[in-house]
Amino acid sequence: MSKDSELRESRLVFYRNDLGKIDRVLQEFVRLSGSSSVLLVDKEGHMITRAGKVPSFDQDTISALVAGSFSATREMAHLLGEQEFSALYHQGERDNIQLSLVGDRTILTVIFDDSTTLGMVRLYVTETVRKLEDLFTDILKSQKDGTNPDIEELSDMSESAKDTLDALFDGN
Amino acid sequence: MVQINFARKEINCKIVYYGPGLSGKTTSLEVVHQRTPQGHKGELTSISTDGDRTLFFDFMPLDLGTIAGMKVKFHLYTVPGQVYYNSTRKLVLLGADGIIFVADSTPGRMDDNQQSMDNLRENLTEMGRDLNKIPLVIQYNKRDLPNPIAVAELEGKLNPNKVPTFETSARTGEGVFQALKAISALVLEDINSSDKKGSMGVAARKPAAAPAAGAPAAAPARPVAQNVPAAAARSSVGVMPQKEPGSVLRPSGRPAMAPAASGTAVAARDPAPVAARQRTREPVAVAEAPSRPAAPARQTMSQSRNALHHQMRQVQQQRVRREEPADAAPAHAPVQQKSSGGGVKMAFFMVLGILAGAAAAVAAVKFLFKF
Numbered sequence: 342m343s344k345d346s347e348l349r350e351s352r353l354v355f356y357r358n359d360l361g362k363i364d365r366v367l368q369e370f371v372r373l374s375g376s377s378s379v380l381l382v383d384k385e386g387h388m389i390t391r392a393g394k395v396p397s398f399d400q401d402t403i404s405a406l407v408a409g410s411f412s413a414t415r416e417m418a419h420l421l422g423e424q425e426f427s428a429l430y431h432q433g434e435r436d437n438i439q440l441s442l443v444g445d446r447t448i449l450t451v452i453f454d455d456s457t458t459l460g461m462v463r464l465y466v467t468e469t470v471r472k473l474e475d476l477f478t479d480i481l482k483s484q485k486d487g488t489n490p491d492i493e494e495l496s497d498m499s500e501s502a503k504d505t506l507d508a509l510f511d512g513n
Numbered sequence: 514m515v516q517i518n519f520a521r522k523e524i525n526c527k528i529v530y531y532g533p534g535l536s537g538k539t540t541s542l543e544v545v546h547q548r549t550p551q552g553h554k555g556e557l558t559s560i561s562t563d564g565d566r567t568l569f570f571d572f573m574p575l576d577l578g579t580i581a582g583m584k585v586k587f588h589l590y591t592v593p594g595q596v597y598y599n600s601t602r603k604l605v606l607l608g609a610d611g612i613i614f615v616a617d618s619t620p621g622r623m624d625d626n627q628q629s630m631d632n633l634r635e636n637l638t639e640m641g642r643d644l645n646k647i648p649l650v651i652q653y654n655k656r657d658l659p660n661p662i663a664v665a666e667l668e669g670k671l672n673p674n675k676v677p678t679f680e681t682s683a684r685t686g687e688g689v690f691q692a693l694k695a696i697s698a699l700v701l702e703d704i705n706s707s708d709k710k711g712s713m714g715v716a717a718r719k720p721a722a723a724p725a726a727g728a729p730a731a732a733p734a735r736p737v738a739q740n741v742p743a744a745a746a747r748s749s750v751g752v753m754p755q756k757e758p759g760s761v762l763r764p765s766g767r768p769a770m771a772p773a774a775s776g777t778a779v780a781a782r783d784p785a786p787v788a789a790r791q792r793t794r795e796p797v798a799v800a801e802a803p804s805r806p807a808a809p810a811r812q813t814m815s816q817s818r819n820a821l822h823h824q825m826r827q828v829q830q831q832r833v834r835r836e837e838p839a840d841a842a843p844a845h846a847p848v849q850q851k852s853s854g855g856g857v858k859m860a861f862f863m864v865l866g867i868l869a870g871a872a873a874a875v876a877a878v879k880f881l882f883k884f
Contacts, residue, residue: 352516354517355517356519359520360518360520361520385525385588386572386588387586387588390521399556401555402556402558402572405558405588406558409560409572409605412604413569496581496583497581498581498585499702502580502701505580506697506698509577509578
């Protein structure tokens with residue numbers, strides 16, 4: 342398998358301490374920008390973590406739609422000769438969403454209302470994206486060189502998986 | 514790709530329903546949504562046309578429950594099956610951890626099934642992935658129709674690797690859950706069989722789109738019960754290339770994004786406290802980094818704006834200098850005018866005085882000559 346394929350296929354793993362650092366950055370962002378809530382989503386549409394008010398909407402669905410939205414605009418970017426649009430903005434009557442690419446595999450999703458301004462949000466998004474990218478670099482480095490003290494391994498799921506799947510799917 | 518979140522105790526996977534148009538992908542997902550117990554499912558979201566044909570995807574989150582201490586969540590997607598939506602299909606397929614291929618058993622649709630399976634293989638190859646290494650099950654759907662295509666024929670043309678297959682009827686829901694259960698088991702097996710430590714490729718830059726050089730051309734036979742993808746394929750660690758100065762957010766050469774520009778504008782307008790304004794300097798500096806093509810343009814605009822302000826200021830100063838004597842004149846003129854007017858009056862009064870004196874002298878002389 343080529344190196345490119347390996348990069349594409351590498352899974353995302355977040356350990357406890359890593360996510361604590363990410364959460365702190367997001368909480369600071371919410372405080373400074375006056376946003377309602379912020380979600381960090383991977384490009385496959387899975388939410389990684391969130392900060393701010395607990396949203397009333399389904400977080401899984403919004404994460405999937407955010408990833409889909411980003412994917413669709415990437416195709417538009419290709420048509421224009423761009424590699425990718427690194428930011429998107431959706432404006433509503435009351436709530437708005439600002440999406441910004443973090444690194445290459447995650448999307449910062451900011452939901453805010455008229456208690457703050459788009460300019461204010463973008464201002465702090467730029468700073469937060471930079472912080473998160475630096476953080477990801479450090480995390481990746483600590484995972485690669487084995488200095489991350491929180492590295493865990495998945496337990497064998499085969500035994501309990503069977504029971505769980507039977508309970509959920511059988512009888513339907 | 515699988516996301517393993519030890520902090521939230523979650524494993525997130527992506528399952529995609531693939532197949533030709535009108536084969537029953539959306540209907541299968543609707544069945545899953547209807548029959549999944551509350552608490553295990555989220556909303557079913559469809560991005561479809563007015564005619565209920567899938568335009569982008571259908572989506573449904575499925576919570577499998579807690580397995581080995583981790584909450585396992587599947588995101589179920591369908592692709593648009595119509596041939597001309599291939600670019601959209603690729604977007605949905607990206608990062609899939611498992612695939613359910615929904616074949617149409619309607620007589621006369623064998624070619625469509627085969628084309629769709631070929632299309633799936635091609636799209637995965639384009640993404641650098643190998644269909645033979647991805648968990649896959651096949652639904653032979655619409656088995657409730659009269660005279661469906663024989664299973665042996667479908668099996669021969671669509672399933673050379675002998676992956677698990679299920680005769681289903683999405684309309685009645687028969688077999689749909691069994692297929693989903695099978696793909697769930699394969700995906701979980703795949704997660705466990707891959708490198709347990711995984712990797713964190715968050716900060717890795719986007720690799721160029723190229724087919725996997727090392728992908729085997731010929732598909733090795735895969736026993737149904739032993740669908741174990743190569744562990745090495747997923748255990749790689751994302752590489753973070755060196756950052757280029759001034760291009761923190763994107764590869765060099767890409768124009769600066771709009772938010773940075775607005776950030777600049779906000780920094781100028783916003784009555785934020787001093788501390789907040791100081792923070793604006795850094796992002797603005799990033800946005801105007803020299804390596805970005807748009808930055809020089811913005812700098813030029815900024816420079817020209819400054820130059821304009823400077824010129825305007827000079828013109829104003831010159832005008833003030835020119836106007837200074839004119840402004841001074843009115844201040845002194847009344848004095849000059851007052852002095853010249855006073856002289857005339859004095860002369861006038863002097864003449865009057867002289868005339869009056871002369872008249873008085875004449876009157877006095879006349880009075881003396883009378884006596």
